[in-house]
Amino acid sequence: MGGRLTYSRIEKGWTQHQLAAAVGTSQAVIQRIEAGKCNHPRILSELAEALEVNPAWLMFGVNVIEGLEQEAIETARAWSRLMEPQRTVLKEMILRIAESGPESVQLPESGVLETSQLLGLR
Template identity: 35%
Template sequence: MKTTLAERLKSARKEKSLSQKALGEIVGVSQAAIQKIEVGKARETTKLTELARALEVRPEWLSSGEGDMRQTEPSNIRETRLKAGVWEDMEHDQDEYVEIPLLNVSLAAGDGSCELEESSEFGLVFRKYYLKKLGVPESSARVVRVIGQSMEPTLHDGDVVGVNMQETTIRDGKTYAICQADLLRVKTLIATPSTVIIRSINRDEYPDEVMDREDFHKNVKVIGKVFWSSHSW
């Protein structure tokens, strides 16, 4: 069952044993502002990132309820972790394979802008020939974690997708990694003369988000087009 921002904020705050006043002081707002969110009078907040950081929860979860409450390490990334020393010793394989880093959104942004960072600990290994066959430059390839159930049944929570950061022009019906209000999302994009539709595959629970083209390009950054995906079982 989906929860509201009010319910998620209240639950996370109580779990941290913080009063509304104490939480407000941490993020720089009044107790009344926190109360307004928790009673449902405010359905969004510009302090989402600060609240998530103070409560030690993922901003994606706090914002939409998608994915895990706290950061977890997906098994399909964990199993492909490489120790630098081992990788450097694989001289022959280095000519055939390339490690593609995991892309995250830096929580240091905090102002709604999209600041991306590459994980220094996780990555997936691809054959160079495979990337070349798909027309994906090694320098433009990144992997992104799928969060939540909005793209089911095609993509599941914890799956990983490969993204070509060189392809940012919207091609109708294709799937892209986008950054929106400090959230890294994987969505299908459809462009019309006046709007851009952000579409989930699980449309019964996650209806289309329709934005004016100007608002979309102002508030949403297209990271790149998805060219590959894994699937967790």
């Protein structure tokens, strides 16, 4: 990841200090990531957004899928900001909805579905 971060930063014409300021961290943190001393930064989403690159490419070197909907990109960025317990709960909710079928989820009049309602799907 460090090499891709360095490459993207240089392509943008930024110094480590400029990138750090853009994402709200220190130059030392950017230096550690670029040196490969921090391979799972919590600021991955912010780095990708500031450098205008795909978070998956920045993290894993995976090519961007052409025509990927903006909603999917935003969802991937949000996912990268979640901690593991949150990811586990969200993944479980997605799987339950997918297994239950589209008719299983009906929004209440408020238009907001509570987490407990999603976890209760069968």
